[in-house]
Amino acid sequence: MPGMTLASVRVFHWKWHRLRRMFPFLSFNLSALDPTAHYNVYVDVILADQHHWRYQGGKWVQCGKAEGTMPGNRTYMHPDSPNTGAHWMRQEVSFGKLKLTNNKGSSNNVAQMIVLQSLHKYQPRLHVVEVKEDGSDDPFLSSKAQVFVFPETQFIAVTAYQNADITQLKIDHNPFAKGFRDNYDTLYVQQES
Amino acid sequence: MPGMTLASVRVFHWKWHRLRRMFPFLSFNLSALDPTAHYNVYVDVILADQHHWRYQGGKWVQCGKAEGTMPGNRTYMHPDSPNTGAHWMRQEVSFGKLKLTNNKGSSNNVAQMIVLQSLHKYQPRLHVVEVKEDGSDDPFLSSKAQVFVFPETQFIAVTAYQNADITQLKIDHNPFAKGFRDNYDTLYVQQES
DNA sequence: CCCTTTTCACCTAGGTGGTAAGAT
DNA sequence: ATCTTACCACCTAGGTGAAAAGGG
Numbered sequence: 001m002p003g004m005t006l007a008s009v010r011v012f013h014w015k016w017h018r019l020r021r022m023f024p025f026l027s028f029n030l031s032a033l034d035p036t037a038h039y040n041v042y043v044d045v046i047l048a049d050q051h052h053w054r055y056q057g058g059k060w061v062q063c064g065k066a067e068g069t070m071p072g073n074r075t076y077m078h079p080d081s082p083n084t085g086a087h088w089m090r091q092e093v094s095f096g097k098l099k100l101t102n103n104k105g106s107s108n109n110v111a112q113m114i115v116l117q118s119l120h121k122y123q124p125r126l127h128v129v130e131v132k133e134d135g136s137d138d139p140f141l142s143s144k145a146q147v148f149v150f151p152e153t154q155f156i157a158v159t160a161y162q163n164a165d166i167t168q169l170k171i172d173h174n175p176f177a178k179g180f181r182d183n184y185d186t187l188y189v190q191q192e193s
Numbered sequence: 194m195p196g197m198t199l200a201s202v203r204v205f206h207w208k209w210h211r212l213r214r215m216f217p218f219l220s221f222n223l224s225a226l227d228p229t230a231h232y233n234v235y236v237d238v239i240l241a242d243q244h245h246w247r248y249q250g251g252k253w254v255q256c257g258k259a260e261g262t263m264p265g266n267r268t269y270m271h272p273d274s275p276n277t278g279a280h281w282m283r284q285e286v287s288f289g290k291l292k293l294t295n296n297k298g299s300s301n302n303v304a305q306m307i308v309l310q311s312l313h314k315y316q317p318r319l320h321v322v323e324v325k326e327d328g329s330d331d332p333f334l335s336s337k338a339q340v341f342v343f344p345e346t347q348f349i350a351v352t353a354y355q356n357a358d359i360t361q362l363k364i365d366h367n368p369f370a371k372g373f374r375d376n377y378d379t380l381y382v383q384q385e386s
Numbered sequence: 387c388c389c390t391t392t393t394c395a396c397c398t399a400g401g402t403g404g405t406a407a408g409a410t
Numbered sequence: 411a412t413c414t415t416a417c418c419a420c421c422t423a424g425g426t427g428a429a430a431a432g433g434g
Contacts, residue, residue, distance in 0.1 A: 018415085021401065054412085079305070102414090112272070118413080159414050167403075176401040179420040211391085214425070247388090295390090311390080352390050360427075369425040372396040 015161055019101045019113065023174050026095040028126055033085030040129045041088060042077040043095055045114055048123040048154045055162035072104055072115025082131050116157045124153050212294045212306065216367050219346065220287040221319055226278030233322045234281060235270040236288055238307055241316040241347045248355035265297055265308025275324050309350045317346050
């Protein structure tokens with residue numbers, strides 16, 4: 001498992017409704033796994049610092065202490081889990097369907113949704129854990145679990161965008177935001193002809 | 194865990210494309226679980242007999258032996274797993290997104306898809322397994338795993354409907370088949386007025 | 387002939403940022 | 411003021427049976 005390399009990590013900010021996908025989403029290349037062994041691959045999110053943040057005068061500034069309580073789920077298992085090392089190394093492992101929310105009440109009912117607090121800074125982490133073939137934990141194998149942290153994936157949670165560049169990046173690249181692209185009508189006409 | 198009761202089980206036939214949902218879908222009521230213990234709940238599908246089947250003269254008749262090889266995945270973990278007994282007992286546990294296919298090649302790439310052979314009869318089974326809080330197996334708890342079999346949920350896999358009643362049942366009740374309902378236009382006009 | 391695959395129009399389900407209203 | 415929520419038009423993604431085409 002050592003020697004794992006990073007292809008691309010793409011996370012910035014996002015906006016939530018009651019439930020929004022993380023976009024841009026996390027995406028990793030894994031290498032040097034045992035092709036025949038089985039692994040669970042998942043992401044969790046931890047506080048990156050102990051501050052509230054605020055966007056003021058065009059910059060993010062610290063503002064007081066983070067709330068101590070950290071309720072709800074913070075882990076998202078990749079839907080392909082469990083699977084073989086060969087599967088995980090075949091192509092990029094993407095977390096495009098990872099969902100985020102600030103709704104604490106949803107933590108009990110809805111699985112696979114990460115609960116965060118607005119205006120806090122977070123650090124996603126990648127976990128790769130070898131397991132038995134049926135996906136269940138093995139105490140011996142679990143001790144070989146690995147955690148990977150990429151500081152460039154830190155982000156601040158918001159309920160409304162503060163940065164026009166981030167908004168434009170999402171409009172340009174998120175398929176679901178296609179209706180907000182300036183050239184959308186033009187492209188459509190070109191396809192018709 | 195003994196004393197679990199059955200609310201409704203609704204499975205008949207279905208048609209696959211490369212990948213179709215089971216409809217009507219399996220749905221169970223669970224009771225007498227430990228509200229604070231954690232469980233994995235999943236369905237698997239086994240051969241109900243050792244025959245090929247054929248629809249001839251308006252009836253299903255046996256025809257030769259089943260193919261011995263049974264490739265690919267036969268298990269579908271409920272997406273809420275793992276979860277507490279209280280969660281599983283709160284409301285009906287439905288398997289509406291369980292996907293079926295006859296495409297053996299897809300067994301490696303796509304998780305959570307059950308691979309079957311056409312014109313064979315199958316028996317779904319419900320599994321309830323107590324696990325540790327993080328969802329991993331515990332040898333002691335696994336020994337208390339329970340399996341429930343309801344013969345009324347047997348079905349024969351097909352690639353084209355042979356029974357007009359089944360087709361009509363699916364058109365009437367599957368939301369995705371709304372466009373095929375005879376009264377669809379009428380209902381739409383009524384909503385407009 | 388019987389069974390499987392492909393393609394299609396038509397639908398449900400769900401993910402966007404914008405906007406306005408609400409909350410503190 | 412500043413942050414959050416509710417709703418919206420508009421889009422992508424994906425689940426239907428029918429019908430036609432493909433295959434042994």
